[in-house]
Amino acid sequence: MSNPAPQKTAISPRREEDFPEWYQQVVRAAELAEPSDVRGCMVIRPWGYGIWENMQRRLDAMFRATGHRNAYFPLFIPLSYFAKEAEHVEGFAKECAVVTHTRLEVDAEGKMKPASALTEPLVVRPTSETIIGASYAKWVQSYRDLPILINQWANVVRWEMRPRLFLRTTEFLWQEGHTVHETEAEARAETKLILDLYERFVRDHLAIPVFTGAKSESEKFPGAVQTLTLEAIVQDRKAIQAGTSHFLGQNFSRASGIQFQNREGKQEFGWTTSWGMTTRLVGTLAMMHGDDDGLVLPPRIAPTQIVILPITPKEETRARVLEACDAFQLQLRGKQFGDSPIEVEVDRRDLGGGVKNWEWIKKGVPVRVEIGPRDLETDSVAVSRRDHPVKSKESMSLQEFAAAVPEMLMSIQQNLYDRAKKFQEENTRVIESKKEFYDFFTAKNADKPEIHGGFALAHWNGSREVEEQIKSDLKVTIRVIPFGESEPGRCIFTREPSARRVVWAKSY
RNA sequence: CGGGCUGUGGCUCAGCUUGGUAGAGCGCCUGGUUCGGGACCAGGAGGCCGUGGGUUCAAAUCCCACCAGCCCGACCA
Known part of the structure; x- marks a missing residue:
């Protein structure tokens, strides 16, 4: 943009020249957002926020239509609550912002210093399962109190090391749904219901086609029994997760004490779910539809048509x-x-x-x-x-x-x-051999990798070891294990039997 | 958090090797000429050169520390 020479396109570099840089330029040029002085945080400008507001409006209507209601829970989570679910804490520990003090005082050098330490540190929510669970534990006594179907629109904080506007920022906006059900089947149905709702939302409003299905064990939400996901492919042929819906089993109800007397008069832990979509979708939209002249917005989500x-x-x-x-x-x-x-x-x-x-x-x-x-x-x-x-x-x-x-x-x-x-479709390929797989995901120019790869549909033996090997070799992971029928075959890495093909890709 | 690169008016950058307290283009303001198009001419405003310390008669320039940003890695929506 500083280049005084006449340009063919409004955005430079063009997508094929340098996709990450192109993305940043589009976000700036379209006035979606800009970096703030606070590390990792962004200022969402009116045009970008207008898109988010439209997403909120559409999603909110869909949640309401399916019986969900909005509520609001605290930003701060007592450390002890947060620590209740072992896998959950472990998963989020590294990215937690923790409030340890209140009050500011002027010290000897004239600088402001935190003055009084809290007895118990407060975690700034990276997600709200535990704090919401604490309320649900109080609200649920009987099977007659179920289901609880609540959504919250909120900001969350995850202390990320490599922020990128919309795609990964320290603070971001999202909606998080949290439900409790009487039976496992009901909770599983809810998880699927929301996944389908999400799929309709991105298809009808954002014009984004996705693959849907489940995450592998190693990719699922910390503390979940099963994570369902929507995976889109953007123009550099990398995958981006557009939303997730988790079946949490009884893990969190056990941790938070969400118990009810069931129809047989016995105490039972509730079956919970959680699900979310974030401002990352704004960035997804840019990478999905943008061209070398900037953003291209689907009319249904554009702040101005x-x-x-x-x-x-x-x-x-x-x-x-x-x-x-x-x-x-x-x-x-x-x-x-x-x-x-x-x-x-x-x-x-x-x-x-x-x-x-x-x-x-x-x-x-x-x-x-x-x-x-x-x-x-x-x-x-x-x-x-x-x-x-x-x-x-x-x-x-x-x-x-x-x-x-x-x-x-x-x-x-x-x-x-x-x-x-x-x-x-053009960038989703059925792959039958390990060699073909490695070729598919290896750039021809190693120094400055060109846009390559895509979604690979390949058989897999179901083992974590294979996943890890592929990840360390190629930075490729299983994005989604699709629903539906798939012909059985043999794992392309081990030749062991495989029930179905899974979707592999590099990802955001 | 590790490795590399970078930090100079709003933006992109030159100047730094060979210390003598700042330049360009774009943008902005004013006037004029244009006008189905990111135009042109003239004039103008705007910078404690990321922050702090050090060396020196003198630092954007040399040294140290810190902070921030970008790219790559680990992690993630």
């Missing part, structure tokens, strides 16, 4: 053009896209040239509409779709466009999904 750009070359026509833009905005606002009114914005900023146009391209707004003096005479507009080449625009009559808008947005939404689906 249509931006009207007034073209005001001459002072004397300026007022009339702006007036026409406002009128058109009003007209479009009355229209529905799916179940919501269309969001339309007129960019009246007094900026010259095509600066405004490029800003909106980089932000990925689905449709740009230009209205200038010449259009006024013919009652027409010049329309550009973000899923089409940036230079292309189509002239159509005002009324024609107004009538076609919902369909056009739908078509963009569908186009983005189709593209992503095609990309997923």
Whole structure:
């Protein structure tokens, strides 16, 4: 961007040149977020937060529709609560932020110092199973109190070593659902219900196709019996987890004392689940649909679906053009896209040239509409779709466009999904031998690896040793063990029998 | 947390080897010319050179420590 020479694309480097750098540039250029002065933490800017708000709105409606209700639990978790579930603490110990003091006092050198140590340190929640479990233990007495179906929208802190905007930050936003059920079957059904809900959400709103299924033992959530996952493939052919849903068995209810008297009059531990989606999805969206000119947003999740750009070359026509833009905005606002009114914005900023146009391209707004003096005479507009080449625009009559808008947005939404689906299919390969597997995941240029690999469907003997070997050799892991039928075969690494193919990939 | 690289106006960076207290491009402000397009011309604002210490008559430049960022590794949503 500092390069004074003319550029073909709005973002440099281009994706194939340096994908991680491209991603960072897109996040900046689209004004999604920026690093803050606090290590590992980011400032989410209005455009990025608007996307998150839309995700929240959609998900929240889906949770409500399936009987879940929102609540809020404390940010701080007493260390002793947190330590109750052994596997759980172990899994999160290294990334916990811990509050040990209250009060600040000025010391001899004039510096502020924490003054009074807490009797019991407080863990800043990396997730809330234990603190919520403490409440559930009080609320649950009888099978008649079940199920408990609660969701919380919150921030969490995981002290990560290598932060990247949206993908991995020390603090992030998410929703975490926590439920308690009377039976194992019911809890397992809940876990699956949420997975399906998530899959619908990312498919219908984010235009993201995923593989769904279970995590292997070594990849599952600390403390869970089973973790279900949604795995998407982004444009550098790495996998990214779009959400998880955990069946926790009785592990956490045992740890927190969530007990109830069952229908036979016996004390029994509740069967719990937890599930979450995070602001990481905003980054996923960028890596999934973005191009070399910036972000490309699916209309259903874009904070603004249509931006009207007034073209005001001459002072004397300026007022009339702006007036026409406002009128058109009003007209479009009355229209529905799916179940919501269309969001339309007129960019009246007094900026010259095509600066405004490029800003909106980089932000990925689905449709740009230009209205200038010449259009006024013919009652027409010049329309550009973000899923089409940036230079292309189509002239159509005002009324024609107004009538076609919902369909056009739908078509963009569908186009983005189709593209992503095609990309997923093209980069998912059935692999039959160890050599083929290693070739698939080895870059030709070792010094500066080109984009390579993808999703590999291969047979596996089910052992952790094989997983570890592959991980240390290639940084490739089992992303998901898909549901459904799969023909049996032989593990491509050991030749031992294998019940099904699993999905392997490098991942975020 | 280990290894490597980097830290100079809002952004990208030059200057540092051979110490003498700052430059460019972009952005920003003003005026003008343009105008279906990230334009052009002229003028202007803006920097305790990451922080702290040291060496020196003198430090962006040399030395030490710390902090932060990026890339690679271990970990993770």
